[in-house]
Amino acid sequence: MMINSVSAASTITTQPVSPKASEKRTTNPIETKAPALNNDNGALKSYFLGGISFKGQNCSTSNFAIKKIEDVPCCCCGDLMLRKEDIYKHEQHLLAHKGDELAKTIKEEEKYFRTAERTAAFMIADAVKGTDMTFADGVAASQKDLPQRFDKYCRGVLGETYMKSVEKAGYDAPISKFIQTTIKGIEDGDDFDRIAFTTMLQGMKGNLSAEEYGEIEDTAMNLPENRSAVMAIYKKYANAPEKFAHRLYSTAMTTAEHVHPHSLGGPNNTANYLAECAGCNNPRGNMSYAEWLKVHPEYPRMVQKHIEHVEGLIVDGKLPKNYDIYPSDIKKTLSKESNGVMELTVLSADKLRELRDAKKAGKEVDIHAETQAVIEQQEAEKAEKA
């Protein structure tokens, strides 16, 4: 989903463009394939932010203001993201520590690591604890017995997932028993595969509410996809500790995900963007949401969490006012692209404006409670119709 070709956003026709840009447009073969996505949506027109290169170079999503804000949860995995310009600072901070201090720093920075990176980081933390080892020493030490350390990490996370499951569903529930069997399998030398595991897990929800099941799944999503994903990081960077540290953070970088894939004609405008970490955006490519949801079953919950966070930024005045319409825009785009699987509950531009004014006047604003109120209102309307 990263941008790698020239844009074909047909919204360009509604914008004043330079002659060069119109030339580009008429010769661009992708334009004819541009989807209906951006035809009938007035909001999209007003929303175009000019992310087109007039020089025939890669298009830019740098105008997507959410990319400039640190600690926004990724729309897909829900982990916090870093601005590109902050990554170096974090990796240097990590490299500056040794032993227990390093282990502690890794724990504090956990929120920025994606699953394979988090696994590697925890294996390093485990190796340097109680020693005087540097980050480079920790990489070397953890690489030596990587399979055992990998299994240890997975068993640890699965143990937490099991405890969550027992708490929510009970000891005898099939879901709890299945997790226990998986742990036993790893002890007996089975290879672990997260996608297979979470797909099975989803089938065992039973009577659990979405929220209860979500807590179990969230814990499970700290697992790496498989051992190869972790080994690949070591293979590439074990002899270059600085690059290894960079890799741990680089997947947290905020990128603009094209909801309708760019290579399939998805336009370069904010109504087609979701802020997503590089770790989620890069592997997705042109995968449909149906396929992608197998890799990231938590997406529907996380994208809702993400959008509420963005609404909070709007209300706090941290995003420009033209973002007031963004939640409503992205709701439409996402619903269309996922064939109605992902239906966000969003606050209208008017509501956001009202809340921003309230906040300015010193009132407390609770975005999640406002969202719940929208859901209740929708349900009441539905009941009235029925």
Ligand SMILES: [Zn+2]
């Ligand atoms: Zn992500």
